[in-house]
Structures are given as structure tokens and as C-alpha cells.
Amino acid sequence: xxxxxxxxxxxxxxxxxxxxxxxxxxxxxxxxxxxxxxxxxxxxxxxxxxxxxxxxxxxxxxxxxxxxxxxxxxxxxxxxxxxxxxxxxxxxxxxxxxxxxxxxxxxxxxxxxxxxxxxxxxxxxxxxxxxxxxxxxxxxxxxxxxxxxxxxxxxxxxxxxxxxxxxxxxxxxxxxxxxxxxxxxxxxxxxxxxxxxxxxxxxxxxxxxxxxxxxxxxxxxxxxxxxxxxxxxxxxxxxxxxxxxxxxxxxxxxxxxxxxxxxxxxxxxxxxxxxxxxxxxxxxxxxxxxxxxxxxxxxxxxxxxxxxxxxxxxxxxxxxxxxxxxxxxxxxxxxxxxxxxxxxxxxxxxxxxxxxxxxx
Amino acid sequence: xxxxxxxxxxxxxxxxxxxxxxxxxxxxxxxxxxxxxxxxxxxxxxxxxxxxxxxxxxxxxxxxxxxxxxxxxxxxxxxxxxxxxxxxxxxxxxxxxxxxxxxxxxxxxxxxxxxxxxxxxxxxxxxxxxxxxxxxxxxxxxxxxxxxxxxxxxxxxxxxxxxxxxxxxxxxxxxxxxxx
Numbered sequence: 001x002x003x004x005x006x007x008x009x010x011x012x013x014x015x016x017x018x019x020x021x022x023x024x025x026x027x028x029x030x031x032x033x034x035x036x037x038x039x040x041x042x043x044x045x046x047x048x049x050x051x052x053x054x055x056x057x058x059x060x061x062x063x064x065x066x067x068x069x070x071x072x073x074x075x076x077x078x079x080x081x082x083x084x085x086x087x088x089x090x091x092x093x094x095x096x097x098x099x100x101x102x103x104x105x106x107x108x109x110x111x112x113x114x115x116x117x118x119x120x121x122x123x124x125x126x127x128x129x130x131x132x133x134x135x136x137x138x139x140x141x142x143x144x145x146x147x148x149x150x151x152x153x154x155x156x157x158x159x160x161x162x163x164x165x166x167x168x169x170x171x172x173x174x175x176x177x178x179x180x181x182x183x184x185x186x187x188x189x190x191x192x193x194x195x196x197x198x199x200x201x202x203x204x205x206x207x208x209x210x211x212x213x214x215x216x217x218x219x220x221x222x223x224x225x226x227x228x229x230x231x232x233x234x235x236x237x238x239x240x241x242x243x244x245x246x247x248x249x250x251x252x253x254x255x256x257x258x259x260x261x262x263x264x265x266x267x268x269x270x271x272x273x274x275x276x277x278x279x280x281x282x283x284x285x286x287x288x289x290x291x292x293x294x295x296x297x298x299x300x301x302x303x304x305x306x307x308x309x310x311x312x313x314x315x316x317x318x319x320x321x322x323x324x325x326x327x328x329x330x331x332x333x334x335x336x337x338x339x340x341x342x343x344x345x346x347x348x349x350x351x352x353x354x355x356x357x358x359x360x
Numbered sequence: 361x362x363x364x365x366x367x368x369x370x371x372x373x374x375x376x377x378x379x380x381x382x383x384x385x386x387x388x389x390x391x392x393x394x395x396x397x398x399x400x401x402x403x404x405x406x407x408x409x410x411x412x413x414x415x416x417x418x419x420x421x422x423x424x425x426x427x428x429x430x431x432x433x434x435x436x437x438x439x440x441x442x443x444x445x446x447x448x449x450x451x452x453x454x455x456x457x458x459x460x461x462x463x464x465x466x467x468x469x470x471x472x473x474x475x476x477x478x479x480x481x482x483x484x485x486x487x488x489x490x491x492x493x494x495x496x497x498x499x500x501x502x503x504x505x506x507x508x509x510x511x512x513x514x515x516x517x518x519x520x521x522x523x524x525x526x527x528x529x530x531x532x533x534x535x536x537x538x539x540x
Contacts, residue, residue, distance in 0.1 A: 025402070109402045170423050171380060171396040173387040272423075279422035349422055 001174055003141045003167040004029035007097055008037065010145030011069055013180045016095070017043035018068040020057030022050055022076060025109040026165040027099035030071035051076035055083040058094045063216065065207040067149050071097035075106060077116055078123075084158055085124030086218045088242060091195070091203060093152035093185055095145070100164040102344050111344025112166035114271055114319040120160045121298050127239050129246040131253060132160040132298035136274035138172040144295060146180045151253065153185035155246055156202050162297070164319065166272040166346055188212060193223040201245030250299035256292060258304070263290025264312045265356065268328055270294040272346045273317040279349040280356070289356065297324055302331035315339060315355065317347045362416040363500045366428040368438030372405040374487035375434065379411035381491060381509045382501060386415040389505035395423045408437055415500055430498050432490060433459055434472070453494055455486070468497055468536045475528060485525035492529015497537055503530065
């Protein structure tokens, strides 16, 4: 199965019943698959005039209780930024898949990249925090898409599946489980204000059509949902809650794999370079070389770096000029080597092995 | 056991589909592991197209082909891009009417495009003829597996044509091997 098909199948298994999108290489197969499959499952597929409208339909559908998603790539992702901020501010659960390609601009439509990793964290204006999952195999594309829907509903945030052309267009055999865990969003309890965060900072969800009278706005609002855009205290309380409901749960959200925790040299990867590091470690077994594989990159689980108590160096291979390496650098005093690769191709095992051996 | 196979040609020939079918035969019907990847341009037809398959009895970690042992080349441009420096020990299958150069490694000339056009009456099945020859010459997947995978992958109503093309490919491949 192709990575993009696995993403669509994972979404369907997770109960996704709404897809709004605009096709773009290299994500198009997701839209195609959803267009074929959703109507047969009483779901809705809608192709809009552009990505701005697409994400708007996803937000609207989510407020009716739908598990809603869209899929795009760089240029479409850029267009979505404004409404992603609206989804953050209105606490709208939704899943946004970005099959990353080479940028800036139209760039390399058919080649892979990890160049939007900071855009998905900081691309819309204002302070906020989001969740981003990065598959490194077709199996993970399925599994992490399921997980994305559950996290979106649990935290009431837009959740990003930040994949790329390499995994999106790779075909591998996968195992589809008979049953996937679905964690539905918590409904708003009667007598509770619709934007009252409660213990975990996540308000219950007042689904449209269930008798709640709720005002939904991108303006700064109080716990009733009414605009209150000039009161400094209300703005500060709201924005701090939006950030902390995600950030305070970051070690609980973390999804990762650790190999050789006593190692001195530690690779930190997410997405496709993970596969290169696994090949290197298989071909040249060496317990002095360790690996931290992050399946969830945002919120960044900085405490995981401390698992490697003997670490002397971290190596961060990425298919960009060095984006997540900044997070590693800012959470350790040890030397951090960035191995950035542009052009659309994945790092080869030989390139990383050379680096380990100090060969030119 | 590990095989790395690289297909190249131009957009519209079914270069990517060939690799998909071969990978499906290996992974679903021969019960091995397989990974299929591809490189193509933004053009809908005519641009350079490359696809690759790794077949192994062990899980495949690095998904890209680095040292292909088998090249399948269906255009001169594909040869120039991917066929001029074959790894030692590799073999190449070329569509002899479309590739004018000849490689430095052992090679098999399969006239899949003219065979599809003249014998089978549909040029569109050239890639399936070539796939039959690949299986006959290299044995990377079983003939039963590739037959099932072709049937899985082609549009309804074209099964007979594609089976004919595949079996013609087996014959061409067998003949090439016998005449060595």
C-alpha cells in the first residue's frame, strides 16, 4: 500500500467522516482515496476552490461533531495558515496532513522535504502550540493518522501529520489492525461555560445541534465565548491556556523509540531519515551509537534527550537546512551536528556512516 | 536474499506501475518484503520516469535503491540517466527499439514496445511484456505471483490482454536466456 493511501485508510479507521480539500502533488492520492471511499461510508468529500476554503470547511464540519480532515502540500499549507490560527483560537479539533515537498514556493512538487516543520509550529500569527506527528514508514502513516484524530479531539487543537513525498509515495506492506482505539472528544457538560478550560485546560465540546447556545469567534473571548478584545487579563488567560493545554502534556503526548541509551553519539531523527539511521545501525552494530526516533515532534519532548546519560554528541539529519536541530541545540549544552540535505533525496546510509567514521 | 531493481523510461509507459506490480507480487504473493519508490517530474506524460523496488526476505530499513542489481530500461533518456554506470555483477533488460546505447554489463534485448504494438495490437501493454521478461530472466518473483499481481492491478476488462502480454514477456525472456 502507498503511504498516502495508508493515511486515508487510517483516517477512515479513526472514524473520519469529512474531507475538505484541494488536490496538490504529492498529497493528491489522499484526496482521491477519500473521494472514492467516504461517500460509501455516509461521509462527505468536498473539493473546494482553494486551500483557504478547504480548511474553512474542515473547521465548520468539526463543529457539527464530524471527525474532519484535509491534506495538502507546501503551497496549500501556506494558504491555510490564517484559518489554522482560527482553528487554534476556536479550539476546533481537526487533522491537517502535509505531504511535504521541496520549497519555497512551487519548488519541487514531486520530491520530498521536511522544510515545513517550523511553519506547522509557528506559521500562523500569535502565540500558540500545536501537535505534529511524523511518520517514517507506511505503517506509521496509518498508525499516526489514527492517533492524530484522537489527539485532536483530546486537546481540541488542529493536529498536523507532517509527512513528505518520500513516505507518501512509498509502497510497503502494512498490517491493518482489526480494531483501532477511538477516543472521542469530551462533550460540554450542562451548566459549564463553553470555553472554561477545567483541570487539563481543555473545554468540553458543545457540538452544534445539541441544544447549546455557543458563540464561536476568532476574537479574544471570555469563557462564555463572547468577544472581549481589550481586556489584557482575559487575553493573557486565554492564550496562556491555549499554549499550556498542549505544552504541559508534552511528555505524556511524546511518542518515540530509543536505541542504545548508553551511547556516546546519538542520532535524533523524525520521518524518513529515521530509515537511513536504522540501516546504518543494522549494518554497523555499535553500542556507542544511539538513536532517538521521534514520532511526535511538536510539542518537542526535550526531556528525552536526557535518557542518553553518556551522550557526547547529537547528530540531527533532516531534509531541510536545519529546523528541528534548533530544538535539540536549545535543550543541550553538548555539541550538536546538523546534517541538512536539500534537493529531494533522502540521506544515504553511506553519508551518515562516513560522518560517524570521520571520513570526508 | 535481497534484490534491488530499477525501472526507467518516460512518463506514460507505465514505469511506476511496473514497479508497483513487481513489489505487490513479492510482498503479497511470494510473502517476502518489498518497498517500492519512484522519481518523476511534474509533467503528465513524456518526462523522465524512474521507479525502484527492493525485494528481501528480511524487513527493509532504508527504502531507496542504492545498488541496483537489475536495470529495466525503456528509453534512451532513461539509459543515459540511470544505465551508463551499472554496478559490477548487474544485468540490464532494455527495450532494444527505444534504447540505442548498449551497457557495459550483461544485457538482454527485449523488444517489448514493438511486440505490444504488432503482436498484441496495443502498445499500452509494453510495460507488462517487459515485466514478463524481467521475471523470466531474473526470477526475482515467481510466475504465479506476478500473474496474480498483474490481475490485481489492471483495469477490469483488460485482464485477458494483460495476461497475454505477460506470457509473451515470459516467452521473450525465456528465449533470450536459452540463446545465451
